[in-house]
Amino acid sequence: MQGLIVSATDHKAILGKLSAAFSELPPQLAQAAKAVLDAPEEVAMHSMRRFAARFGIAPTTMIRLAKLAGFDSYDDFRKPFQEALRGGGGFADRAEWLQSLAASGDVGAVVGGMAEASLSNVEAAFRGADARTIASAADTLLRARKVHVVGIGGLYGFATYFAYVTRMMLPDVHLASPAMGSVVDELAGLTARDALLVLSIAPYARETVRTADLAVERRAAVIGVTDSLASPLAQRASHLLVVPAASPQFFPSQTALVAMLETLVAAVVSRGDRSLVSRIKAVDRFREQQGIYWRNSKSEAKLT
Template sequence: MDHRAILGRLSGAFSELPPQLAQAAKAVLDAPEEVAMHSMRRFAARFGIAPTTMVRLARFAGFDSYDDFRRPFQEALRGGGGFADRAEWLQGLSASGDIGAVISGMAEASLSNVETAFRNADAAVVAKAADALLGARRVYVVGIGGLQGLAAYFAYVTRMMLPDVRLASPAMASMVDELAGITARDVLVILSIEPYARETVRTAELAASRRSRVIAVTDSLASPIAKPASHLLIVPAASPQFFPSQTAVVAMLETLVAAVVSRGDRSLVARIEAVDRFREEQGIYWRSSRS
């Protein structure tokens, strides 16, 4: 069993696990690389879990011991190459004073999040999500709270190449009216990072109940929008600051855009060209007087 299979098993059973095992499973789902890098006791201490609970989790996953459980994660990490140059650079930043330490912490978190997101990305899932967007009658994009700006960015870009993209914004604190017309022919792209907004979860569940395909961009296999998702894209959001990092969210959204373009036909390119030409004709872009 490789590490992806282990994560899939833990994710699938997450809602049914007793509280202590659920806490341990969430730690593994959120930080699989740390399983590989740290001993059982250090990993358990890092997440406030009893070591015996980690042993129970390993047995639940089908392994005789925690070492056997850990081995697939170690093998996956070994395939990632070394990071000595990056580590040296980050140490140099940290040595340059208080602000240097802040920059170093942010750089390390951002690079690690993007790297982990791409390393763990399943190409087949990205391709199916892109195909769902290409085949949709209508695309709804939802991001609530701090994710609203990223949702607007994704809607703005995809509107250039897809015929009907709508940025859904909750009216009167509810998304029900925004999604009143959603059907099985439509796709919902929804963003959610812990702490998860109640309205976000409700929106994903509503779309799924209407048999719409749901592309969920979220930070954990244990996320409440993972279950209603048709296509699940995981993006780490660890940060030394008070608010979760959005760097990997942007990277994944841009990757999804690139996948749509790469799997689209000539009509998609023609649409992008037409939109760009119309903007030029309407004087949308600033041009130097010398150009």
């Protein structure tokens, strides 16, 4: 048997070899390898054909990947993942996993605490999320003449991310950056036909509240993404999305905030029309033509 030489139960070794060889794989095999790396539990749970269909991969490509990895068949390739799922090796119960982290020393306790906070925040955000509010916020973004995105201080990077992604599908998205020391200065043209998406996590920035107040005064729609119903945005937002930010470290966790922003983006896509899809395709095509994306030109190679 050539290719990867791994034990029958060591799915982690398979993942490690796939990761190490990923940059050398041709496009189709790279797509299959990425699917396995991103969702190893689904390899265990689903048949080859179902797994392949789930990720848009030809079944024959999965067979090629299995052979490249050193297995005679896809079923043999799948067995280590099934053993891991049955035995908890790599897909362990959440509580057991967190306890093991906390017991592994000072750094382990830190990692365990962060993992617990991040998972709990995301779970709480989605448990408390109202699908109708998310849908309404998405519709507001779709209808807006112009979308302004505001994030002060540490939240500026997340605002940049949201603005970058939504520019691919909405005609006019503006990331508000401080001008002359004030974000408010950039919103002078805000009208009732516009929407303001504003991020705010305690301790709440005074400039954030001023921005929301201006939007309310101008009768623009305000989509507030914040950490509490006690936030100053709670009374100012026409659409309120609450994202817990508890953290054992000195700075609030932003994990749930990112998850909610991505959910809002997904909602915009799902509720948009064909013109939105066409715009995304056009932007992607332009980037492709300009050589923005890195492409692997190396030929197919065996994993070693």
